[in-house]
Amino acid sequence: QVQLVESGGGLVQPGGSLRLSCAASGSISSINAMGWYRQAPGKQRELVALMTSGGTTNYADSVKGRFTISRDNKNTVYLQMSSLKPEDTAVYLCNLHLPRLGSDYWGKGTLVTVSS
Secondary structure, eight states, X not given: OOEEEEEOOEEEOTTOOEEEEEEEESSOOSSOEEEEEEEOTXXXXXXXXXXXXXXXXXXXXXXXXXXXXXXXXXSEEEEEEOSOOGGGOEEEEEEEEETTTTEEEEOOOEEEEEXX
């Protein structure tokens, strides 16, 4: 059973920074992608950033230049968020995608609130 545990959300002022972490455990193929999605109230879930096990990254246009995704070699993914804006306020969800199985796993989410 795959589990994803997120941490690092909270309240931050506009222009501030936060770092999110997500640790995956269980039976995980070495071929995978881990990433972050977010969902704001009344809006659809959207991709923020993802990184494949091969190192390829993909970012939403709205966060390019402000957010950086990274991974260690133990299936933990990080999202460094800088220059945060009120419109970044959302629940951030960690995702693990296993392409060979066509499976997706989700964390419970961590709330990021950007407000003065």
